[in-house]
Amino acid sequence: MAARLCARHLLSTWLYRRAAQSQGRHYRAALCSELKRPLVIEEVASRPVGPQEVRVDVHFCGINFADILVCRGQYQEKPPLPFTPGMEFSGTVLETGKDVSTVNKGDRVIGVCPKLNAMAEECVIDQKTLWRIPESVSLQDAAVLPVSYGTAILALEHRAGTQPGETVLVTAASGATGLAVIDVATNVLRAKVIAAAGSDEKCKLAMERGAQFSVNYSQGSLKEAVKKLVGSGGVNVAIDMVGGDVFLESLSSLAWEGRIVVLGFAGGKIASLPTNLLLLKNISAVGLFWGRYQQQDFALFSKSMSSALQYCQQGLIHPHVGAVFKLDKVNEAFLHVIQRRSTGKVLLSLK
Template identity: 80%
Template sequence: MAALLCGRPVFRSWLCRGALKGPGRLYRAAVCSELKQPLAVGELAPRPVLPHEVRVDVHFCGVNFADILVCSGQYQEKPHLPFTPGMEFSGTILETGTDVSTVKEGDRVIGVSHINAMAEECITDQKTVWRIPENLPLLEAATLPVTYGTAILALEHRARTQSGETVLVTAAAGATGLAVIDVATNVLQAKVIAVAGSDEKCKLAMQRGAQFSVNYSQGSLKEAVKQLVGSGGVNVAIDMVGGDVFLEALRSLAWEGRIVVIGFAGGNIASVPANLLLLKNISAMGLYWGRYQFQNFPVFSKSLNSALQYYHQGRIQPYVGKVFKLEEVNDAFLHIMQRKSTGKVLLSLK
């Protein structure tokens, strides 16, 4: 991964091998032509939309840690080179296929795609775009799919979080962490302990709704949690760090507590001590949000519909940390890898 981040790329015009020539202008896109190397920004030829597909004029694209893993060959899914990364976007419908009935040209939408979203245009299945209300700015809309979709499924579908329960969230100042705080506090009426690696990030998490915060770089997470809530522990833990932080969060669970593993931003994958699960009747579970798109689409779609509903009701407030231009995509990756990011990092395509 070091090679991907060691310097600025030399941008060049690049035409996708095998791209189909079709009507319309060329469009700009970030392209990964070699793993663990800087992305290039060049021009691609648009291809025709299939009957069930839509073409979206992308305004904003989310930048996720998963995108970095994909471009380094370390993600669960490995697209063929060359490819354009990007898993989520907001924008307007440019064109619809002959069988599309859910949206029309000009509709404002959010959407998800397997890849291809870090571009001025993105083609995806009509099932994976959702119309958004006029009062939802496209900037904020782009924060909803991955982060709020993940937060809602982790808290509601997997952990079955109840009102009044205490939720511990690690990497709390990151995009998904802040979304978990937002949903847990303002939708589910739970109490939140935010865990982060600096006082500045802890302060942001508190400002965004957490009742307590713990800087895990300053001592034992388990002991800090014990001081806050007593020996009983927390009901739910949402972990995105892994390693020792995961183990400390696991040991901080109360009787019949639930821990949901979302990722391993710390780089280490811990082994679960099965005796701890037995002694407290604890449940340890994982959440790979994107997999629901293929395994259980109704659940996947519900997470996005819920996010839009919660926004419409004024119950959530998405937080954008930093916006980069498309040409600055490598800087955006570096910003995340160096753990400088708080909140959602976006690319602006306009």
């Protein structure tokens, strides 16, 4: 008798839970269920917000090469399967936890996900990694800001200490971060920019977005082309995202006490640093892993976000969107980036 009562109780509890689940909120998300395989779009059950958390209705999510690497198992972060990629987004606040004081329901925000999860119609995130969007800035433009402009600002201002009137060489100049570097260097810091890219079309875009000069490094020596533009003195700052021979030629293009900032290795090769060049011209070579600042120096990280929003509100910078894909076309969006067809930021639209 006791056993039957217990079984009946368990059955009723299970039915109650199933009913509760079926009545809960659900949203669509891109899931990586197997590394190096296409993402799938599935319905995911919403979870409650914690005291310090915020539920955001995602409008746009940025696609970064790091998202592709993490879905291949080739990134520094290796989340357990299955997971939803996506590091940055813009959207509106749906719900706030009881201890949230920084944003309110209905606020437009940008967010940075320390553990990914942004390629979804809904995102639950800690309040401290959200920043309110000024009224004059669109949700689409705002979605471009976190990774690309956060990186550009920290690279130029914090790591390189770029000064007005200095000359900045930027490689992979037509990509999202490259264009952000051109935008910030030219329009905020009042520096001169030499944009280096791998095709005439990409060089043309970089010039249209504010670079004073451009170099197609697929057609010859980057070092010699830069020398023709600025003379033997060289450039003051180089921001490199390509690596390999392009990094080495950028390093050789630096002036006395020049600074080079390493942002990535889009070319696939990591160069060995010839330290004799550092000594002979008193050159500084530094790296920038933007996401690491979120853990190591959050105040500086947050300042870069606030600066990007302020520059955008003031009309100093103008984010460039290269392509927008719907959520169910996420694999096509990844392919667009992998095949290097993208210029500017590639976004997912969740609406």
